[in-house]
Amino acid sequence: MAWRFALMIDPAASDDPRTDFSGTFRIIDPATPALSVGELSTQRGDGIFESIGVVDGHAQEVGPHLERLAHSAQLCDLPAPNAAQWRQAIELAAAESPAEGEGVIKLILSRGVEHGPAPTAWVTVAQAADNTTARTRGIRVVTLDRGYDSGAPARAPWLLLGAKTLSYAVNMAALREARRRGADDAIFVSSDGLVLEAPTASVVLRFGDRFVTPEPTGAILHGTTQLSLFDHLRAEGHDVGYETIPVADLVKADAAWLLSSVRLAAPITEVDGIAIPVDAGLTASINRYLLSPRD
Structure with missing residues (x-):
């Protein structure tokens, strides 16, 4: 109940x-x-x-x-x-x-x-909802234009792009649009072609042994789960970093995840209809860490 x-x-x-x-x-x-x-x-x-x-x-x-x-x-x-x-x-x-x-x-x-x-x-x-399927089978995502270029946050701080506000109508509309396109979630991109974040999650990509997430500018809400995961990955000997990520790099990743506080790590299986690899073992290890007590 x-x-x-x-x-x-x-x-x-x-x-x-x-x-x-x-x-x-x-x-x-x-x-x-x-x-x-x-x-x-x-x-x-x-x-x-x-x-x-x-x-x-x-x-x-x-x-x-x-x-x-x-x-x-x-x-x-x-x-x-x-x-x-x-x-x-x-x-x-x-x-x-x-x-x-x-x-x-x-x-x-x-x-x-x-x-x-x-x-x-x-x-x-x-x-919380049962997120087992998303964590184990993964999710399909589509990219959606956020409607501003990467310089907008600096030019217009009153847009509050780095604040977690209650004004989530756009985020919810993006999820509905993703489902209309046959996907489970979305990744926002800037109008000049850079990866930002998902409507309710951070984006993490793996290239070889390096894990990256979009550079935390005023356009991105810095994810608490992403920060915790990067601390864990560093302790495990992995290389992590914040980078400017072109949209085209999403499908070049060796693995990718959306990270959030409740769903935790959901592996991305497909971006705009293009399949990308899923590291099931690593995903399970990440979620075991994220389910452990963390202060």
């Missing part, structure tokens, strides 16, 4: 010296209404979020997710989250998940109610 837990947060200032923030949390019934009709997260997508994988009751990569939440808040001119408060909320949510199995914790920080005095914040945890 699917499970879910939710709590609202009264956001504390980033320099609040308290060590116990339990009085700022309000547990709510996730099946009942909880947001005002004036809430800007639902009216305009004006807010930020993070999705944290939970494995056997353990929240994965909490520190990197909180760092990225703070980075997104800065880009969006939102109040800086109090890391200790959010960490305590994550611990409470993780404690409500089963001791076995996978889940996902979502952190949401919104600008709040229109003309209101303060942001709105909440945390949910729920059972």
